[in-house]
Amino acid sequence: EIVLTQSPGTLSLSPGERATLSCRASQTVSRSYLAWYQQKPGQAPRLLIYGASSRATGIPDRFSGGGSGTDFTLTISRLEPEDFAVYYCQQYGSSPPLTFGGGTKVDI
Amino acid sequence: QVQLQQWGAGLLKPSETLSLTCAVYGGSFSDYYWNWIRQPPGKGLEWIGEINHSGSTNYNPSLKSRATISVDTSKNQFSLKLSSVTAADTALYYCARGRVGNYFYYGLDVWGHGTTVTVSS
Numbered sequence: 001e002i003v004l005t006q007s008p009g010t011l012s013l014s015p016g017e018r019a020t021l022s023c024r025a026s027q028t029v030s031r032s033y034l035a036w037y038q039q040k041p042g043q044a045p046r047l048l049i050y051g052a053s054s055r056a057t058g059i060p061d062r063f064s065g066g067g068s069g070t071d072f073t074l075t076i077s078r079l080e081p082e083d084f085a086v087y088y089c090q091q092y093g094s095s096p097p098l099t100f101g102g103g104t105k106v107d108i
Numbered sequence: 109q110v111q112l113q114q115w116g117a118g119l120l121k122p123s124e125t126l127s128l129t130c131a132v133y134g135g136s137f138s139d140y141y142w143n144w145i146r147q148p149p150g151k152g153l154e155w156i157g158e159i160n161h162s163g164s165t166n167y168n169p170s171l172k173s174r175a176t177i178s179v180d181t182s183k184n185q186f187s188l189k190l191s192s193v194t195a196a197d198t199a200l201y202y203c204a205r206g207r208v209g210n211y212f213y214y215g216l217d218v219w220g221h222g223t224t225v226t227v228s229s
Contacts, residue, residue, distance in 0.1 A: 001169070035215040037153075044202055044222055045153065050215035057217075088153055092206075092213040097166045098143070100153040 002027050002094045004101035006087075011106045019076040021104045023089035028069050033093040036065055036074045039103075040085045048087075049074065076106075084108055110135035112220035114203045116188075120227045126190040130203030130220055131183065137161055141206040142186040143216060144177060146199040154199075158206065159186055193227045200224050 003026040013019055023034075031052040037045040047056040049065035052072060062077040076083055089101040116128035130142070144156040157167035159177045167175055176189045190197060200222045207214040 030211075032211055033213040035213065037216070039153075044204075044219035045216070046219075047215040047217045050217075051212060056215065090153075090216075092208070096155070096168050097158065098155040098168075098206075100155060103152045 001096060002029060002091055002099055004089050004091060004099055006089060006101035006104045008104060009102075011104060012108065013079055013106065014108060015079050015081055017079050019074075019079055019083070019106055021074040021076075021087055021089075021106070023067075023072040023074070023101050025070045025072070025091060027094065029072070029091045030093060031068050033091055034065075034067075034072050035090045035092070037088045037090065038083075038085045039088065045088065079106070110205065110218050112203050112205065112218055114201075114220040114223050116201075116223055116225070118224055118226060120193050120197075120225065122194050122227060122229055123192055124227075126193050126197065126201075126225055126227075127187065128201055128203070128223055128225075129185055129187045131185045132205070133184070137181060137184045139207065141208060142177075142179065143204045143206050144175075144188045145202045145204055145216075146197075147202070147222075148196075148199045156188065156190075156201075193225075195227050198225065198227050 007022045034052040036049040039045040053065045111133045114130040138161040141158040143158045174191045179186045203220040204216040205218040
């Protein structure tokens with residue numbers, strides 16, 4: 001089973017700052033099979049990034065994804081007030097087919 | 109615009125069977141994998157399993173012996189049954205749409221609103 005470890009657990013930043021979130025896999029994950037989600041309190045998760053670096057429909061360009069192999073990142077170039085949330089990485093394709101990371105909370 | 113509407117019993121006793129259904133409105137049903145994901149209170153996301161329109165399934169090994177996902181293509185619905193529930197199964201349960209292409213994964217792009225399931229004696 002591929003385990004995804006996200007760091008840090010909590011990231012305390014201010015609006016306008018840059019946020020860099022890390023997702024490390026216990027085995028190599030194909031870039032094509034790595035996604036990121038945002039979840040706000042009381043809401044379902046929202047797809048941000050798929051294929052490691054492709055933004056989902058309607059996602060602002062301040063969100064970007066990168067990385068390869070076992071190390072992936074989600075970057076928010078300039079935090080807006082609505083970006084304070086929990087972020088999850090997710091891989092697909094290895095047994096079990098789908099796993100999530102434990103999440104990173106971005107708060108003020 | 110695709111919408112997922114889910115429903116099911118919200119309060120169960122230990123050893124009972126959880127049963128949830130998710131209906132898909134709008135869009136294609138056959139081009140996607142249909143997923144169940146859960147989130148215990150205050151915790152992260154746990155994938156339960158997926159099914160396609162043909163009934164092909166994949167499960168999280170940690171739940172495989174208790175989880176059954178089925179599909180009703182005539183109604184564009186899919187369902188989850190989880191047997192022998194305990195307090196550890198208390199969670200917010202989501203259904204979600206996923207798409208897998210040729211050597212590419214497009215993520216879980218549409219989610220239901222979630223159903224709270226509480227297991228308590």
